[in-house]
Amino acid sequence: MDFSILLKITPFFISxxxxxxxxPNLRLTASxxxxxxxxxxxxxxxxxxxxxxxxxxxxxxxxxxxxxxxYLFQIAELRVRVEPxxxxxxxxxxxxxxxxxxxxKDDLHGTGGLVKVGTLLLAAMMxxxxxxxxxxxxxxxxxxxxxxxxxxxxxxxxxxxxxxAFSLLDGIDGLSSGVGTIIVFTFLLFSIWYDSTLxxxxxxxxxxxxxxxxxxxxxxxxxxxTLMGNSGAYVLGYIVSYHTIGLSHSERMPEGMLMICLGAxxxxxxxxxxxxxxxxxxNRTLDRPDRNQxxxxxxxxxxxxxxxxxxxxxxxxxxxxMNTYGVLSHWNPTIMLLLDVALWITIHLVLNxxxxxxxxxxxxxxxxxxxxxxxxxxxxxxETLKRKAQTYGDMNLPPDKVLEDNIAFIxxxxxxxxxxxxxxxxxxxxFICLIVFSPLMLLSYILIKIxxxxxxxxxxxxxxxxxxPFYIYKFxxxxxxxxxxxxxxxxxxxxxxxxxTKVGKFLRAHHLDELPQLWNVFIGDIAFVGxxxxxxxxxxxxxxxxxxxxxxxQIRPGVTSYATLYNGYTDTMEKMLRRLExxxxxxxxRSLWFDVKILGLTFLSIIFGKKF
Numbered sequence: 001m002d003f004s005i006l007l008k009i010t011p012f013f014i015s016x017x018x019x020x021x022x023x024p025n026l027r028l029t030a031s032x033x034x035x036x037x038x039x040x041x042x043x044x045x046x047x048x049x050x051x052x053x054x055x056x057x058x059x060x061x062x063x064x065x066x067x068x069x070x071y072l073f074q075i076a077e078l079r080v081r082v083e084p085x086x087x088x089x090x091x092x093x094x095x096x097x098x099x100x101x102x103x104x105k106d107d108l109h110g111t112g113g114l115v116k117v118g119t120l121l122l123a124a125m126m127x128x129x130x131x132x133x134x135x136x137x138x139x140x141x142x143x144x145x146x147x148x149x150x151x152x153x154x155x156x157x158x159x160x161x162x163x164x165a166f167s168l169l170d171g172i173d174g175l176s177s178g179v180g181t182i183i184v185f186t187f188l189l190f191s192i193w194y195d196s197t198l199x200x201x202x203x204x205x206x207x208x209x210x211x212x213x214x215x216x217x218x219x220x221x222x223x224x225x226t227l228m229g230n231s232g233a234y235v236l237g238y239i240v241s242y243h244t245i246g247l248s249h250s251e252r253m254p255e256g257m258l259m260i261c262l263g264a265x266x267x268x269x270x271x272x273x274x275x276x277x278x279x280x281x282x283n284r285t286l287d288r289p290d291r292n293q294x295x296x297x298x299x300x301x302x303x304x305x306x307x308x309x310x311x312x313x314x315x316x317x318x319x320x321x322m323n324t325y326g327v328l329s330h331w332n333p334t335i336m337l338l339l340d341v342a343l344w345i346t347i348h349l350v351l352n353x354x355x356x357x358x359x360x361x362x363x364x365x366x367x368x369x370x371x372x373x374x375x376x377x378x379x380x381x382x383e384t385l386k387r388k389a390q391t392y393g394d395m396n397l398p399p400d401k402v403l404e405d406n407i408a409f410i411x412x413x414x415x416x417x418x419x420x421x422x423x424x425x426x427x428x429x430x431f432i433c434l435i436v437f438s439p440l441m442l443l444s445y446i447l448i449k450i451x452x453x454x455x456x457x458x459x460x461x462x463x464x465x466x467x468x469p470f471y472i473y474k475f476x477x478x479x480x481x482x483x484x485x486x487x488x489x490x491x492x493x494x495x496x497x498x499x500x501t502k503v504g505k506f507l508r509a510h511h512l513d514e515l516p517q518l519w520n521v522f523i524g525d526i527a528f529v530g531x532x533x534x535x536x537x538x539x540x541x542x543x544x545x546x547x548x549x550x551x552x553x554q555i556r557p558g559v560t561s562y563a564t565l566y567n568g569y570t571d572t573m574e575k576m577l578r579r580l581e582x583x584x585x586x587x588x589x590r591s592l593w594f595d596v597k598i599l600g601l602t603f604l605s606i607i608f609g610k611k612f
Contacts, residue, residue, distance in 0.1 A: 015062035015208030052232015056100040062205035095123035103230035124159035140333035159241040166237030187243040256327040263323030301354040353416030430521040462533035473516035477504025530558025531583040562586040
């Protein structure tokens with residue numbers, strides 16, 4: 001091996017040995033900040049291994065030692081390359097120092113959001129200060145060279161985004177260190193192959209300390225107390241930013257190197273957007289690890305924890321190989337980006353399928369834990385079962401529409417592909433309908449306000465998929481005091497219900513009060529076809545008579561349903577039980593064609609004025 005190449009990877013061996021010696025012995029107790037352990041704050045009393053505290057000191061030792069080696073061994077070639085880059089080395093060290101101090105304070109005592117943003121911006125501005133910024137997109141979105149007025153702010157934002165992304169990736173499963181290890185290893189290979197000395201020094205030093213932390217996180221027996229901490233995640237993210245901009249800026253690298261770097265970062269960068277959007281939508285803390293993160297999605301498929309790192313490495317490798325092949329084959333960068341997005345969506349669709357299958361297999365086990373192991377009717381008195389059988393016998397349901405009472409579990413009739421197609425169709429159709437019917441919805445809103453001056457939109461909590469509550473929206477058709485005496489079935493008196501307003505009676509008769517549910521369909525609370533969602537008040541009464549209602553939690557409720565067509569609205573317990581039987585039949589036999597038929601029949605019923 002060439003001696004110069006050996007020197008380039010010397011930082012790896014130095015930081016690797018120091019990481020093995022130091023990281024396992026780091027145990028700290030935070031005095032105030034207790035929200036970075038999602039499971040239990042009690043672990044803080046016993047000490048938490050925050051391995052990221054050792055990241056920057058170890059990298060600094062390995063990097064400075066390695067930079068001095070060309071002078072020690074009189075290697076003129078490496079000295080010529082290191083000396084002009086001294087300003088960028090200082091920039092990297094200063095930026096890492098700022099973020100390390102901020103991250104350390106955050107790990108031990110907590111840091112305000114403004115302080116974090118300020119230090120991130122300060123560290124990010126170190127890049128353009130030394131002439132390191134993105135000055136060319138090489139055809140991405142049709143853009144070639146960038147002026148400093150665009151390139152410098154873009155570089156600062158990219159550094160802040162990547163650095164904060166690694167902070168948000170940090171969790172009890174070591175996702176931050178695991179992803180960082182894979183990405184930095186990719187950068188190290190390119191820097192050595194294209195003979196970029198300084199970047200290879202930094203990459204080797206970072207990789208050496210990241211591997212022991214990654215191993216500790218994924219394979220240690222007490223992995224639950226192993227954290228990267230912001231002191232390490234900030235430094236790791238900042239160094240990854242340095243490699244991303246440095247490699248794309250280097251004249252030694254192939255044109256379009258930025259796309260290869262973005263390919264390596266595609267998994268964590270897009271995952272952050274997905275996770276943050278879900279946290280904002282659910283009003284959860286933005287910086288707290290949750291089950292929406294990519295590593296937790298893999299866990300929810302039933303994948304062994306020790307396989308997660310390998311899987312993530314493989315996925316990142318696929319993006320890197322695809323983008324590298326595209327760059328070397330001179331593909332259009334925009335086409336490459338679209339292919340990356342398509343691959344990312346496909347990966348999540350596949351994961352969602354396996355998550356659903358895993359949850360469905362565990363559904364019956366969870367029921368047994370809650371309600372007993374003998375049967376679905378283990379806790380129901382014999383007379384209740386007898387009455388239920390008599391009730392169904394009096395309903396005159398077609399024999400093929402009644403399910404046997406001894407069924408242990410009723411699975412979803414749709415396969416994973418059909419479920420994704422159904423959700424995609426709901427999303428597209430609801431979006432179009434919201435636009436098409438917006439004038440009618442506006443007119444209905446105005447008429448309700450004119451009628452009695454009260455709020456036009458009525459929202460009510462219902463129970464949906466997996467038993468999670470949500471708010472269903474309708475145009476208000478009743479007086480404001482309609483339920484002063486407690487929950488009441490809205491169709492108990494039909495269109496002659498004295499609680500209906502004048503406008504509400506018209507809206508109810510033509511089913512226009514249901515239009516706001518298009519928004520529920522669009523955001524995924526319900527589907528166009530499912531089972532009608534009910535309030536928990538009535539669900540508890542139904543469950544006493546027939547606990548199979550819980551089977552319906554496998555799927556989304558719907559605006560319309562198979563039971564609505566043949567059972568109408570329910571105003572008695574008998575109708576509720578009949579509706580449940582039809583809903584369970586739909587659950588077992590549903591398909592895309594079945595949904596189309598239900599939608600068609602519902603539309604015809606509305607056109608011909610059928611009351612349901």
